[in-house]
Amino acid sequence: MTSQKILTYIISRKLLNFRRLIEKQNLAKVSRRISSVSIRRIELSKRVNAVNILKHSAENSPYYQKTLPDLIQNLNRKNVFSILRTLPFTTSADVSENSEQFLAVPKSKIVSIHFTYGTTGNKKTIYNSKNDLSRLNYSYVLGFINCGIDSSDIAQMVYSYGVWALASHIQDALRTIEIIVLPTGNYMNFKGQKKFIEEFGTTVIFGTPSYVYNLAKEIDLPEKSKETMKTIMMGGEGLPEHRRKIIEERLGGEVFLNYGLNEFGGGIGSECKAHCGYHIFPSNIVEIINPQTGELIEDGEWGELVLTSLNREAMPLIRYRTGDVSRIITGECECGVKLPRIDYIRGRADDRVIIGAAEKYYPIVFDKLFDSMKEVQDYWIEIIREDERDTMQVYILSKNGSKDLEQKVIDKLYTLDSIKVDIETTKTLNKPQIIIVDKLPNNNIKRRRLVDKRKFKP
Numbered sequence: 001m002t003s004q005k006i007l008t009y010i011i012s013r014k015l016l017n018f019r020r021l022i023e024k025q026n027l028a029k030v031s032r033r034i035s036s037v038s039i040r041r042i043e044l045s046k047r048v049n050a051v052n053i054l055k056h057s058a059e060n061s062p063y064y065q066k067t068l069p070d071l072i073q074n075l076n077r078k079n080v081f082s083i084l085r086t087l088p089f090t091t092s093a094d095v096s097e098n099s100e101q102f103l104a105v106p107k108s109k110i111v112s113i114h115f116t117y118g119t120t121g122n123k124k125t126i127y128n129s130k131n132d133l134s135r136l137n138y139s140y141v142l143g144f145i146n147c148g149i150d151s152s153d154i155a156q157m158v159y160s161y162g163v164w165a166l167a168s169h170i171q172d173a174l175r176t177i178e179i180i181v182l183p184t185g186n187y188m189n190f191k192g193q194k195k196f197i198e199e200f201g202t203t204v205i206f207g208t209p210s211y212v213y214n215l216a217k218e219i220d221l222p223e224k225s226k227e228t229m230k231t232i233m234m235g236g237e238g239l240p241e242h243r244r245k246i247i248e249e250r251l252g253g254e255v256f257l258n259y260g261l262n263e264f265g266g267g268i269g270s271e272c273k274a275h276c277g278y279h280i281f282p283s284n285i286v287e288i289i290n291p292q293t294g295e296l297i298e299d300g301e302w303g304e305l306v307l308t309s310l311n312r313e314a315m316p317l318i319r320y321r322t323g324d325v326s327r328i329i330t331g332e333c334e335c336g337v338k339l340p341r342i343d344y345i346r347g348r349a350d351d352r353v354i355i356g357a358a359e360k361y362y363p364i365v366f367d368k369l370f371d372s373m374k375e376v377q378d379y380w381i382e383i384i385r386e387d388e389r390d391t392m393q394v395y396i397l398s399k400n401g402s403k404d405l406e407q408k409v410i411d412k413l414y415t416l417d418s419i420k421v422d423i424e425t426t427k428t429l430n431k432p433q434i435i436i437v438d439k440l441p442n443n444n445i446k447r448r449r450l451v452d453k454r455k456f457k458p
C-alpha cells in the first residue's frame with residue numbers, strides 16, 4: 001500500500017470515530033475534539049484529500065478529463081497546493097451550461113439532485129452520491145455542535161423547502177443528533193410562525209437573514225419565548241451588523257451566520273462563538289483572487305472567493321469562482337478552533353454597481369440606509385440611463401405610500417454624500433425616482449437588490 005493510501009485510510013478511520021461519537025450522542029466529547037485538532041493535522045488531511053480529489057476528477061469527470069491529466073502528472077502531497085494554484089478556474093457558467101459533464105461517478109450512484117439558480121438565473125443541477133450526502137450531513141452536525149446546539153433543542157425551519165434542498169439537508173443533520181424539527185418553511189405568515197415558537201418552545205431558528213429579520217420586526221414575542229430561544233442560525237445571504245442586534249433583541253438567542261454554496265451541497269463554513277468571520281470546514285480549500293486578473297492576492301486583502309471541494313465524489317468542483325467578495329482573516333481565533341477563517345461576504349463581485357461619477361456601490365449600502373426607516377419594508381433599485389445621466393429608480397415596498405414618504409426616501413439618499421455630490425455638483429446623476437409599490441419587481445433573482453439596467457455599463 002502506498003503512503004497516500006495508508007493516510008487516506010487513517011483519515012477515514014478518524015472520521016468514522018467522530019461519526020460513532022455523534023451517533024452515540026456524545027456531543028460534548030466531539031466538541032472537545034473539534035477544539036483540540038491541530039493545524040498540522042488539518043493541513044495533512046487536506047493535502048491527502050486534495051491529491052485524491054484531483055486524481056478522481058482527472059480520471060472520472062468528463063469536464064476535468066479534458067484539462068487536468070496533463071497538469072497533475074507529478075502530483076504529490078508536498079506539491080499539491082502549489083499545483084492547485086496553477087489549475088484553470090471553473091465558473092458558474094461552466095456548470096450551468098452543462099452540469100452533467102462534471103459527474104465523476106456513474107449516474108446509478110446518484111441518490112439526490114438539487115438545483116440552484118444563482119444571481120444569473122441560469123439553472124445548475126447539482127448531483128450527490130450517498131457518500132456526499134453522508135459527509136454533508138456530518139459537516140452540518142459539526143457546525144451545529146460548534147454553536148452549542150444539542151439534542152435538547154427544538155428547531156424551527158423557516159428556510160424554503162424548495163429546489164435548493166438546504167432545508168431538507170439541515171433537517172436530516174438535525175435528526176442525526178435527535179433534534180425535533182418544526183418544518184414551518186417560509187410559506188406561513190409571521191403570526192403563524194410566532195404561534196409555533198410559543199406552542200412548542202422553539203430554541204433554534206434556521207432561516208435566511210432577510211426572512212428572519214422581517215419576522216423579528218413583525219412579531220412581538222413574549223419574554224418567556226425570548227428566554228427559551230437559544231440560537232438563530234442563518235445563511236444564504238449576508239447580515240448587516242445592526243440587523244443582527246435587532247434580531248437578537250426581538251427574538252432572543254444568539255445569532256450565528258453560516259456561509260454555504262449550493263454547488264457544494266451547502267455548508268462551507270460557520271461562525272463560532274467569537275463571531276469573527278466564518279471558520280472554513282476542512283473539506284474545502286479557499287483562495288482569494290483579483291476578479292479582474294485571476295491572480296491570487298495577499299491574505300487580508302479583499303477579492304473574489306475561489307473554492308475547491310475536497311470531499312464531493314459525485315460532482316467535484318476545482319477552483320470554483322464563487323463570485324462572492326471576501327478575504328482571509330489572519331491570526332488565531334479567540335475561540336481556539338484552528339480552522340482558517342474568511343470574513344463576512346461583502347457582496348458579489350458582480351453585484352457591485354458603479355453609479356454616477358464612478359462611485360462603486362454594494363447593495364449593503366442601501367440596506368443600512370433604508371433599515372432605519374420604519375415605513376420601508378424592503379427596496380429594489382434599478383439603474384437606468386436618461387439624458388446622458390444615470391438615474392436610480394428606487395422601488396419602495398411600503399403599506400403607506402405617500403408624497404411624504406417619497407420625499408423622506410430622497411432625503412435619506414441625499415445623506416450619502418457621493419449621491420448628493422453626483423446630483424448637485426458633478427451632475428452625473430439625475431434626481432432619484434421613487435416608486436412606492438406593494439410588490440417588488442424582483443424577477444426571482446436571488447439576493448440582488450441593486451440592478452444595472454444600463455446598456456453601456458461604466
Ligand SMILES: [Zn+2]
Binds near residue numbers: 275334
Ligand atoms: Zn472561532
